[in-house]
Amino acid sequence: MNVLIGKRGIQFSFAWIFAIIVGAFIIFLAIYASVKVVDTGGGLTSAKVGKEIGILLNPLQTGFGESTSNLLTLPVETRIHNLCSSSGNFGIQTIQVSQKSFGKWSATNLGSDFENKYIFSETDVEGTDFFLFSKSFNFPFKVADVVYVTSSEEKFCFVGAPESINQELKELGQENIFLENCPADSVNVCFDSGQVSSGDCDIEVRMGRKEVESGGRIVYFEDDALMYAAIFSDADIYECQVQRLMKRTSELLVIYGGKQNLLAQNGCYSNVDLNFFRNSILTFRNSEDVFSVANDAKSVDKDNDAEGCELW
Numbered sequence: 001m002n003v004l005i006g007k008r009g010i011q012f013s014f015a016w017i018f019a020i021i022v023g024a025f026i027i028f029l030a031i032y033a034s035v036k037v038v039d040t041g042g043g044l045t046s047a048k049v050g051k052e053i054g055i056l057l058n059p060l061q062t063g064f065g066e067s068t069s070n071l072l073t074l075p076v077e078t079r080i081h082n083l084c085s086s087s088g089n090f091g092i093q094t095i096q097v098s099q100k101s102f103g104k105w106s107a108t109n110l111g112s113d114f115e116n117k118y119i120f121s122e123t124d125v126e127g128t129d130f131f132l133f134s135k136s137f138n139f140p141f142k143v144a145d146v147v148y149v150t151s152s153e154e155k156f157c158f159v160g161a162p163e164s165i166n167q168e169l170k171e172l173g174q175e176n177i178f179l180e181n182c183p184a185d186s187v188n189v190c191f192d193s194g195q196v197s198s199g200d201c202d203i204e205v206r207m208g209r210k211e212v213e214s215g216g217r218i219v220y221f222e223d224d225a226l227m228y229a230a231i232f233s234d235a236d237i238y239e240c241q242v243q244r245l246m247k248r249t250s251e252l253l254v255i256y257g258g259k260q261n262l263l264a265q266n267g268c269y270s271n272v273d274l275n276f277f278r279n280s281i282l283t284f285r286n287s288e289d290v291f292s293v294a295n296d297a298k299s300v301d302k303d304n305d306a307e308g309c310e311l312w
Contacts, residue, residue, distance in 0.1 A: 080096075140300065157189065
């Protein structure tokens with residue numbers, strides 16, 4: 001290194017200046033690479049958490065029964081992104097997870113896909129503690145266990161609900177659902193406008209018409225499992241998941257058709273018209289069609305009960 005000291009002060013040779021520039025560039029690359037490794041690691045960790053959440057949501061593995069609630073606690077603030085596609089034989093449930101690190105959300109396009117999960121929630125649910133509320137969807141036979149996911153940070157105030165629903169929620173014991181003494185920042189869920197004016201209702205449940213209105217959107221339900229689903233989820237998520245449940249029902253009917261043929265070979269005959277019911281389901285477009293399909297479900301269930309060889 002040549003350092004010249006003259007009247008103009010200290011002067012560095014070109015080689016020294018070049019070395020400084022190259023060194024600074026190498027340090028920059030090292031920092032940039034470290035940040036990218038952290039981001040990539042965060043994305044992979046989030047994808048792993050998404051897969052683990054999907055497994056934990058399996059009602060059989062978590063001990064879910066009829067109308068039960070579990071608490072899922074994660075070590076850091078987490079955003080669960082619920083994606084649903086109704087394409088294919090069963091449709092796809094996708095879970096993407098972002099976790100907050102150093103004040104920033106990890107970015108990932110990696111998702112965990114499931115054909116046998118039916119998760120009803122807002123598109124994005126954030127927090128560290130999440131309540132998982134599960135019910136069985138029967139149409140008329142058991143189709144699937146559906147799971148409702150809410151953050152413990154979001155409170156729901158049920159106003160004017162029928163006694164059967166109040167009793168079920170009391171037994172559920174979910175800490176972010178209130179039937180009285182509701183927090184001021186609660187989401188008000190009003191049944192038939194309940195005991196408050198409709199202007200104070202965030203979500204309106206009209207039991208007589210079997211519809212739920214939220215955010216200016218109306219969706220339709222048939223039983224309590226779908227009623228809760230409509231309350232706790234976005235309208236788009238709800239419509240997609242109901243489509244998937246209908247697809248699963250249709251595929252199960254094929255299996256019951258095989259059972260019907262097997263029983264007939266052994267001299268036990270069933271006259272339940274499964275093809276009629278399956279064709280009805282194949283016309284399902286959105287939740288507005290749930291009533292006509294539900295009537296057909298009740299009809300085949302009645303026929304099944306009258307048979308000596310019941311299919312379900």
